[in-house]
Amino acid sequence: MSSRRFRLALGGAVVAALVVPAVALAGYGAIAVNEHSGDHELGFASTRAGAERAAQQACGASCVILVSLQGACGAVVRVRHRYTAGLGATKQKAIRQARRRAHRPHGRVISWICVPRGGETDYGAIAVNKRTADHELGFSSTSAGAAQAAHQACGKGCVVIAVVHTGCVAVVRTGKRYTTGAGPTELAALQKARRRSHRRRAPVYSFICMS
Numbered sequence: 011m012s013s014r015r016f017r018l019a020l021g022g023a024v025v026a027a028l029v030v031p032a033v034a035l036a037g038y039g040a041i042a043v044n045e046h047s048g049d050h051e052l053g054f055a056s057t058r059a060g061a062e063r064a065a066q067q068a069c070g071a072s073c074v075i076l077v078s079l080q081g082a083c084g085a086v087v088r089v090r091h092r093y094t095a096g097l098g099a100t101k102q103k104a105i106r107q108a109r110r111r112a113h114r115p116h117g118r119v120i121s122w123i124c125v126p127r128g129g130e131t132d133y134g135a136i137a138v139n140k141r142t143a144d145h146e147l148g149f150s151s152t153s154a155g156a157a158q159a160a161h162q163a164c165g166k167g168c169v170v171i172a173v174v175h176t177g178c179v180a181v182v183r184t185g186k187r188y189t190t191g192a193g194p195t196e197l198a199a200l201q202k203a204r205r206r207s208h209r210r211r212a213p214v215y216s217f218i219c220m221s
Contacts, residue, residue: 143183
């Protein structure tokens with residue numbers, strides 16, 4: 011299957027992104043998948059039903075909700091024409107569970123999502139391994155705690171490239187260079203990151219929004 015594009019249905023804005031971005035938003039999150047076409051969408055809202063509705067509406071009537079969560083991470087892997095979801099405290103744990111449930115240790119990850127539990131986290135952070143291109147999110151009641159959580163989840167060789175308290179941070183990747191941008195909304199953050207990278211169409215590598 012060729013690499014498909016999907017949209018991040020965040021706060022009413024629609025942002026094009028390449029598989030697979032890291033996304034986090036305080037509240038609830040959901041992943042909807044069209045099991046025939048392979049299209050998939052993310053939805054966020056202050057309630058579980060709202061997040062599922064946002065993902066469903068963005069994906070279309072033929073899609074099904076495979077992940078719906080708060081205070082955790084979720085992932086969806088594809089093995090042939092079968093899609094399997096997994097949950098975990100971190101992105102990697104969610105991916106491992108999805109692959110175990112699919113009985114394929116190397117099942118292809120098509121989407122993943124991390125959402126902090128509302129009211130329990132004030133700061134979010136993004137850590138990146140610039141050699142392997144892996145990245146993780148971390149959340150805590152303090153900026154130092156969020157940075158530490160992201161670094162621990164990402165592992166050896168990772169560096170923390172963004173910490174956010176309110177608003178959004180986007181990360182775009184051009185070659186081996188990672189550029190961040192901050193803004194009050196996900197679209198404003200993405201636009202700033204692309205301006206700073208001098209690439210108007212630089213693909214979204216990671217996203218995090220905190221309210």
